[in-house]
Amino acid sequence: GAVVSQHPSRVICKSGTSVKIECRSLDFQATTMFWYRQFPKQSLMLMATSNEGSKATYEQGVEKDKFLINHASLTLSTLTVTSAHPEDSSFYICSAGQGRSLGAFFGQGTRLTVV
């Protein structure tokens, strides 16, 4: 099946700094990717839809200036958490796909801890 690679898997950063998370589709071209966050023992909450070559679409309540998304190519989307705070600590997951199974394959996830 399709492979989606997410990097890094874990990151610890200081409060006030920015962190970039990459999501790559390895064996297919992904015109659309999705970014989710997941708090412990909770389900995935969609943050935004990343569209290649255009601006991301953010879900209600998600600050677009804080969570910057760039989808510059058909195989790469990045999420940058700017001016991170401890409350941003979470598990961030991307997904990608095309056609019938769009959105079906997830990256490995990134555990962000802001100290």
Next chain:
Amino acid sequence: GQNIDQPTEMTATEGAIVQINCTYQTSGFNGLFWYQQHAGEAPTFLSYNVLDGLEEKGRFSSFLSRSKGYSYLLLKELQMKDSASYLCAVRASSNDYKLSFGAGTTVTVRA
């Protein structure tokens, strides 16, 4: 908004069968997904249903009834490694391909 319900927890014995139900009320329907998620890991794709009926993949089967807004995931011949959270997700629109997730069902397999 989208409403997707599944039980919180289920426990079963190794070698047994477990059925995880999922009911949904969404603004539209363009497919239902099941995922497996082990603690601290990303979800893994298990199945996709868009038409009514049963889809079988080895030990895992998924069923869909669109008229009833209902799906189930059937896990046969349970193994200890099947202990995980199982997420039901619905794609409501064919235009934006967003997935709405249920809260997940934690399955514990006991020896």
